[in-house]
Amino acid sequence: MKIVLIVFLLIISFLVISRLMFFFKAWKMKGKEAPTLHGKSQKRIRAGKKTLLYFSTPTCRACKMQDPIIQRVEGKYPDAIFKINALQNRDIATAYGVMGVPFIAFVEKGIIVKASAGVQSETNIENFFADKK
Numbered sequence: 001m002k003i004v005l006i007v008f009l010l011i012i013s014f015l016v017i018s019r020l021m022f023f024f025k026a027w028k029m030k031g032k033e034a035p036t037l038h039g040k041s042q043k044r045i046r047a048g049k050k051t052l053l054y055f056s057t058p059t060c061r062a063c064k065m066q067d068p069i070i071q072r073v074e075g076k077y078p079d080a081i082f083k084i085n086a087l088q089n090r091d092i093a094t095a096y097g098v099m100g101v102p103f104i105a106f107v108e109k110g111i112i113v114k115a116s117a118g119v120q121s122e123t124n125i126e127n128f129f130a131d132k133k
Contacts, residue, residue: 029115034107035095041082048109050129052077055086055093055103062119066102069122077129 034051036042044051054070056063074081086093086101096105097115106114106128114128 029097029105029112032112034105034110034112035092037092037095038082038084038089044079045107045110050080051107052081052125052128053096053105053107054081054083055096055098055105056083056101057085057087060101063102066119069120069125072122073125073129076126080129 034045036045038053041051041053052073054066056066070081070083084092086098086103093103096103096112100117102117102119104116104120104125105112106116116124
């Protein structure tokens with residue numbers, strides 16, 4: 001019984017610590033210059049326009065929850081949102097500090113103003129584009 005409890009606590013600790021690492025890495029990216037490795041978004045980022053980079057993978061369940069939200073927002077801002085497969089574009093994902101998906105990088109004036117790991121609400125994403133700062 002003690003061994004089962006210890007194993008359970010180790011698993012929970014690992015999950016909590018790994019999730020905290022994702023959030024710390026995302027927080028650490030804030031304020032850094034946005035890498036322009038992704039060809040499609042490169043021109044928009046260099047022009048200083050608001051850009052959202054959405055990193056996902058085809059097998060990620062959380063990404064499947066995020067996809068419809070991204071598609072709805074993309075309908076309003078079709079040229080500003082770029083979906084990037086983190087498995088096929090590992091160099092880009094690494095440059096943005098992606099440790100887990102879904103991962104969203106909010107870029108404005110060539111700077112990462114916010115980076116978030118996990119599913120983001122539609123309101124949160126729309127607020128980024130609506131904010132006139």
